[in-house]
Amino acid sequence: MKPFVLLATRAEDLPADEEYALFLRYTGLDEGSLRRVRLESEAMPDFDLDELSGIFVGGGPFNASDPPEKKSAVQHRVEAEFAALLDRVVARDFPFLGACYGVGTVGAYLGATIDRTYTEPISVVPVTLTEGGASDPLLAGMPRTFEAFVGHKEAISWLPERAVLLASSPTCPVQMFRVGRNVYATQFHPELDVEGITTRIHAYASHGYFAADELQLTLDAVRRAPVSHPSRMLGTFVERYAR
Incomplete structure (x- = not known):
């Protein structure tokens, strides 16, 4: 089987x-x-798409909507690399x-409006x-409504x-979209379980996702309902595209 790639941007080793x-x-x-490339520390390779089955993108700390002067040199590099990659991927x-940063990368590439109107606290x-989602093959077998982990400063x-x-949620109208037949982006995190999001809550406690005195409230918020369905998408993606 030709490999899949995970493009990651987290600088902290434990959550990464x-x-x-x-x-x-x-x-x-x-x-x-599943080959991982940590873009926060290395340049994106010049992928030969003919030698890959598919590409995943994880979440990360970058906000596409931040003013250019607030973006680091690394973020500017990563955004330029994604734009060049998406030229080929979308074509x-x-x-x-x-996943999550997929909205920032694919959304920015398409010219979507990305701002802080529909931020969602970690929950x-x-x-x-x-x-369209109910008939999409990547979401086959999913309930019409399901619980998912979120936490984002822009949307x-x-x-x-x-x-x-x-897909949509009550507080964020664009939770998932597709371009063409095979290019997907989610605002929610299909890869997370409660242990994984707990690690991230502790790792990013000082990154502005919640106030200093809201740590326990945030930990409680991700346990308010069981989350079991979104991860199914990842297996379905592999089943559809492995070659």
């Missing part, structure tokens, strides 16, 4: 390594068939699934499929017509 472990678990892949309709929210408030809206 746990993110990779979660993608391995829920895709069913091993380290040889070829190559299998791509971006569990009900995500509901649109008609899409306007999605171009060339993208198909697949």
Whole structure:
């Protein structure tokens, strides 16, 4: 089988390594068939898409909507690398699934409006499929409404017509979309379980996702309802696109 790639941007080793472990678990892949590239510390390789099965993107600390002067040199490099990659991915309709930062990368590439209108605190929210989502093969077998982990400072408030809206939540209208037939992006985190999001809450406690005195409230919020369905998408992605 041709390998899949996970493009990651987390600088902190513990949440970065746990993110990779979660993608391995829920895709069913091993380290040889899911190659990780940590873009915060190395340049994106010049991928030969003919030699890959598909591309995953994990979450991360970068906000596409930040003013240019507030972005680090690393963020500017990573954004330019994603723009160049998406030129080829979108043109070829190559299998791509971006989780959380997928909204920032694919959304920015499409010219979507990304701002802080629909931020969501770290929590569990009900995500509901649109008609397009209910008929999408990547979401086959998913309930029409399911619980998912979220936590983001920015979101899409306007999605171009060339993208198909697949899912929404009460507090964020664009939770998932598709471009073409094979390029996907989610605002929620399909790779997370409660242990994984707990690690991230502690790792990013000082990164502005919640106030200093809200740590316990945030830990309680991600336990308010069981989350079991989103991770199914990762296995389905592999089943559809492995070659």
